[in-house]
Amino acid sequence: MARFLQKELEKMKKMILSLGTIVEERVHMAIKAIETKNADIAARIIQSDHEIDEMEVEVEEECLKILALHQPVAVDLRFLIAVIKINNDLERIGDQAVNIAERVDILAKSKVHDVFFDYSQMAQKAETMLKNSLDAFVNLDIDLAFEILAMDDEVDNIKHEAYDLIKEEMKKQPDCIGYLINLLLISRHLERLADHATNIAEEVIYLIEGDIVRHGKALTD
């Protein structure tokens, strides 16, 4: 019975990683869409989000089945609850990719061409945080999990830079306000994406240490 449970837990790990891979891919597409203002990529992200939604439901259903059938305790129980919560965060990261895609679609259709904030650094950091949070989960790597918490501050700093720059641009070019609001909102979506990766890292730390590190600082989501 115990060996059968271990097999089931391995299966859950694989399921959440499959979901993670798809979510990573969507985030990567979203970043590409920002950089190239590409409405086609944006449309593909929006159209395919239902896949992530469906996988999230499957993962949760499977977790509930294992909980009911095997009634795990201690670390196995914590693992499954962590999977349920990480699952939730991954799905919401997928939603952020959709939100970014919607903004990009508006930017792509705009006639404004000369104003842009280079989000590549912020986006790369957020993407790394997501990738590392999943690696930290799979390898139960607590050092990597803590690194993610530190990176979240860097993402916040770039968000403030974007705010200052775009605010100045709004003053200079009031005719481009609609475009600039959408450009600004991309930074909010990237920030929330990074916050969800941070949630995953905190979940990993909790799983390893049994210690709650979340709320050490205010998360914005």
Added chain:
Amino acid sequence: MARFLQKELEKMKKMILSLGTIVEERVHMAIKAIETKNADIAARIIQSDHEIDEMEVEVEEECLKILALHQPVAVDLRFLIAVIKINNDLERIGDQAVNIAERVDILAKSKVHDVFFDYSQMAQKAETMLKNSLDAFVNLDIDLAFEILAMDDEVDNIKHEAYDLIKEEMKKQPDCIGYLINLLLISRHLERLADHATNIAEEVIYLIEGDIVRHGKALTD
């Protein structure tokens, strides 16, 4: 043993309701802070957020204990998983109250006085959604849960109104851009607050029907 489990589940219901009551109170304070641009109320929301964070951790710990000790199945298992997820949403609603408080603090310190978007309708709807989502959970009231899903669209509509109005104001008054961005972001925080209430309602429907209604439409968080 089964009777003892029922007592534990009742206790969990009470715990999540206590947390819900505090979160409702903070949301109410946040709305009051918006309406009166009151920095003192905003400061109190920010200072007391740790109470919500601590309660969230307690609720999750208690759920894990009950899962490990009583190994519930079927509807009792679903109930506890719902509590864990609702707990998470409530804590994030608390974070939105903090986000609103931070915006209000900036607005209160600004020298701009003549521009404002009246968020009272949007705020009241979001507050009602939160209250009703908790009532729906306690009374397992599926009709009420579905009403919340409909209200979420109304909140989104007001968000669009705020966007249009504030965008126009930005064009007219480029000197007030910083103030107006913060005014705009309040609508995003209220929207996310309403989204979390919607998540709770969807969880309630799942609990009653065993049917997943989430992802029927794209949530923004």
